[in-house]
Amino acid sequence: MRSRPNYLAGIAAFAWLLIIGTPLYALVNSSLESQSQYSDRGPLSLPSGITFHNFATVVDSGFLGYLWNTILVAAATVAIVLLLAVPISYAVVRGRSWLTRGVFRLFLLGLAIPAQAVIIPLFLIINRLGFYDTLWGVILPTAAFSLPVSVLVISGGMREISVSLYEAMALDGARPARILWDLVVPLSRSSIASASVFAALQAWNGFLFPLIMTQSNSNKLVTLGLYNFVSSYGADIPALLAAVLMSAIPILLVYLFARRALVAGLMGAGGK
Amino acid sequence: MRSAAADLARPGAAWAVPGLVFFCLFALVPMVGVVYLSLTSWDGLSDPQFTGLQNWSRFLGDGQMWQDTVVTAVLLVGNIVVQAPISILLGVWSAGKQRNRAVLSAIFFLPLLFSTAATAVMWRQLLDPNFGIPAKLSGLIGDTNLLGSQSGAVACLVLVTSWQFIPFHTLLYQGAARTVPETLYQAAAIDGAGRVRQFFAITLPQLRNTIVTSTIFMVVGGLTAFDIVLLLTDGGPGTDTSILPFAMYQTGFQTYDYGYASVIASFLLLLATGASFVMVKLSGYDKMTSTLEGM
Known part of the structure; x- marks a missing residue:
């Protein structure tokens, strides 16, 4: 079946390759050029006279520390999200109380709350809790705003588990905690992975929370580091582009070594 | 079938409480x-x-707020109109099992590795009127300062947002397109339906839920797209691309x-x-x- 190659789609895909690829080529190429080469020849020149000087500039500005902070924030966010979203989803899917039905609707509505809209009171709350200018000030709200998608995705995965499996365990006298651990978590692994990838990317991408909740250089995340880099090295465009490239390196490593998991995870974030 | 054992095995509402408190x-x-x-x-x-x-x-x-609302709406609609069709087509295309499609899909994914901040910083340089790509194409496009007019800046915002997020939406559609039962296509092919007909009669209706999810992501994302405006146009030229979240940030955290x-x-x-x-x-x-x- 379906053997005839689709030439039209092939041409369109090639055009899309150019749209995706050209800026990426310019990015890599320019980050390896000296400032004078760049201003003479522009971003789309053919590579010549490769230099790693720009990356040294970026590292000297303290960029590795920002990367490390971002990794910490992403890891802590994922941990909190899983710790909270898995039990919620379990209660939503298997619970019988009126409360659990309301919970699902609440998170469905929560999906639409833009972080922007609540940032001012949130800033107050973080201040009162004493988390201003700490990484927790970024982690806690990021985790909270990743919860709705995570609950929807994980509960979607848990719904696929056949009822007879639950009944078999119930007949054996298993309690909710054991059923969760022995049956539900293993069988909804892929949706849990999806939620983790999604939460990690939220943390990775976060700009507003770090901007508002942190101040000192030692608590800076990589997105904000880039923002500051623009004002302090704005004229050194190759260094700026090297910083952009470096900001993507950790996740590029994940992509290279765990592409399947990353892609499958993101795919699952859309639900079924 | 309801028994005491079955009820005891169900999680109570208490399981949802910690997360609920946190979210509240x-x-x-x-x-x-x-x-x-x-x-x-x-x-x-x-x-x-x-x-x-x-x-x-x-x-x-406040006249400025009306303008900001209109620009927010234009950006939102522009992003959906550009991203949705491309993501659907790319997603369905990349759902095919052919080897070349798998290789290209791996490349198409790459923009997702960059944060919005990184994407915006990169494009700001690439769109620079003097040193960027437009400068090299000045013979083709005339005015090289693409960010210098309102319509140009809005178009650039849509372009850059699409470049970054189409890969994500493509993935959603790719995943969904793979779950469409092959038998539906086989039946349609036997009835003599061509490729285009199959797309509109089978694929699109089957993607309905994903279209909703993807659009919700786009709407919420569009209403919070503040980092890209800050880093790409800084609301400019003038206040021409100051969208609502950007205006909120400036009013609150810059003018207190x-x-x-x-x-x-x-x-x-x-x-x-x-x-x-x-x-x-x-x-x-x-x-x-x-x-x-x-x-």
């Missing part, structure tokens, strides 16, 4: 807080002074008029929840609660 504290309480603050005058230092609807009436008469900023924030909240409520109702997404449940 960091998302729902601030939601109420922002509406309250919109009724006050507050500089962030002294205590907020209750001023009733004063901020709101100022908001309704938190009361008025809260009005803008409340308005955003209204738009976002309104839009997603309509979409959830239209799609029947909330009925998903009990497909396998209830025996």
